Amino acid sequence: MNSIYIHIPFCQSRCIYCDFYSTTHAQSMMASYVQALIREMSRRKHYIECSRVNTLYIGGGTPSLLPAELLSAIFEAIHSNFTLTPDAEVTIEANPDDINNDWLKNISQTPINRISIGTQTFDDQILNFIGRRHNAKQTIKAVDACKQAGITNISLDLISSLPGQTMQHWQKDVDLALSLGITHLSAYTLSYEEGTKLYQMLINGDIKETDEELSRQMYYHLLNTTEKAGFQQYEISNFSLPGQHSRHNSCYWQGTPYLGLGAGAHSYDGIRTRRANLPNIKAYINATDDVPHDNEILNDNELYNEFVMTRLRTTLGIPLDKLTANDRQYCLNIANPYIEKKLLSVKNNHLHLTKEGIFISNDIISDLMRS
Ligand code: SF4
Incomplete structure (x- = not known):
């Protein structure tokens, strides 16, 4: 397996729980960022076997904010530097409110065959509280539009144990998600990451962490409901219809090589070297040689730890x-x-x-x- 991850670190607004590397203030830099991505692609293509790429994942940030001409420039560069295998899994992450017929028309001009939609919950009040810019109706419409456009491999993300989320909310979220005819569901329990607004609210006592017993019940409800719907759990937080697991994410858990492109993106050579591009858009764009990064060579203990941590998931x-x-x-x-x-x-x-x-x-x- 050979995989490519492309990081698009731009968002329109900041969700209060998120600690991914992205910015809401630099959308004017998108075009020069994509030029830098293309340079990095050409410079680092031999990091993996570039003549045989099995999975490509465009994540963020919010890649669905990319204008059509920039998305198409990325794929032109992909085609001139790499060969995607005929059955390659090509995923893009999208916010529900970015998915419309025009956007889907642009997607149909690319090899993208899988869309991962950042749903989080179908409760509008909670969506508003956590700073998402979409509502439940937009997710339902987005899934329908993807299917109408012929994209059938659709994944939704949900978050459980959100502040104010009850068991009833969660049951509705899981039931509704599964009723939409999707092929994949990622369902994460909320974690309070230091440096986020949500974490600060917790420290200030403005919100309380969900009771452990309720979180446990939510998780068991998820396991039972997905199983009844014919979904198979293949990782702690990931469920799919048979054969529809995310091949890209599985490469992270199986230790196969992947090339991470973009500011803040990580790569792994499949042996013992990890590389992390620094999370700094300006430095990334301005790099004249290799982009700023750190390399980490794993010793035997670290290799063992990684093996245990990734495989046990x-x-x-x-x-x-x-x-x-x-x-x-x-x-x-x-x-x-x-x-x-x-x-x-x-x-x-x-x-x-x-x-x-x-x-x-x-x-x-x-x-x-x-x-
Ligand atoms: S849209 Fe995604 S990446 Fe951007 S702030 Fe929200 S959760 Fe984070």
Whole structure:
């Protein structure tokens, strides 16, 4: 597998929970940013096997803000530097209120065959509170418009445990999402990230974190409802109809190489080197040589930790035969008490989280990691 991620760090407004790298003040720089992306693409294409790219993901930020001519310039550069395999999965993230017939017409001129829509919830009051610029009706219309335009591979993002969100809200969110004829659902439990407005509100006592028991019930409702709808869970927060899992995101959990382009984008060589482009649009645009970045070469312990952390998030789990004898022994010693409590289980030589274990996965994963 060879994958490309392209980061578009522009947003029209800031959602109060978000800590992704993006700016609301620099849309006038979009054209020069895309030129810089094209330069980086050509300079770094050999980071992966450029003659065989299986997945391409345009994320952000808000890539659906890109004007048609800039999106088309990105794809021209993709075609001159890389070869997408005939069955390549090509995804773009979109805000529901950016999806209309004109936008979809532009998309149809590109190889994009999958749209990931930032829904978060169908409750307009909560959407407004968290700073989203769309409403529930716009999401429903957006999904319908995508299907009318012939795009059938559609993913929605939902967030649970949002402030003010009740079990009834959550049931409605999951039911409505699944009723729209989508193929993929990503459902994350809200996390309060330092530096966000939401985190500050929590610290100031303006809002309260959702009670743990309610969060647990929300998660179990999600597991049961998606299963009844024929969706398969393939990662802690990701569900799809059979065969429709995100091949791009799976590459992050399977440790295959990917080239990350753009300010703040990350790359991995599939061996032991991670690279992070610095999150600085101006420095990115102005770079005359390679764009500013940091490289991190993982040592054996870090490689083991990454392996455990990424594989345990998947339903398949950790393939024990891929660990060295020492690492396997270490891992199983720590895992045994969890196996006895039925929070972890071993099947077909893979160590995986059970339904009960998923809920405390962060604790289990951090225990299994070497310090
Ligand atoms: S639109 Fe997406 S990237 Fe932009 S602020 Fe909101 S959540 Fe963050």
